[in-house]
Amino acid sequence: MRRDTTIINPRQLYIELGVDELRKLNCPQLGISHFYEFSLGQGKTHELKAVPDGSIDLLFNIGSDKVTTYISGTVFGVKAWNLGDADLCFGVRFQPGQGILPKDLTMDMLVNNDVESNSSKNRKAKDLGIPIISEDEFVAQFVR
DSSP, X not given: OOOOOOOOOOOOHHHHHHOEEEEEEEOOSTTEEEEEEEEOOTTOOSEEEEOOSSOEEEEEEEOSSOEEEEEEEOSSXXXXXXXXTOOEEEEEEEOTTOOOOOTTOOOSOEEOSOTTOOOXXXXXXXXXXXXXXXXXXXXXXXXX
């Protein structure tokens, strides 16, 4: 059986238009589309929008005293990313449908700001007996 080696480069146009100094490094291996880095710059909004393209982004928002991590994917509609006060961001963009995780990875909890949502991830977590907590609960429990 021949493996499909087609590589696409999914773009987030709202990021490209809304930031300063966007740098990208294409990396068509292991389901990764590219790595990217950008600064929000003075006067730029700290809320960007993600285009619904089936890709998953792992984004690090780097501030002077903390790093905030976002794992985000959007399929059905534009999704806002509120990036807080930090100006520098570094991310990994996976090919659509290719968010690769180790097979033996386990999940102890799901952090979701809409704990009562009937989303597929919340339903799956409930089916597996995985607790669902809000971001505020997570910060209260684990951030010192």
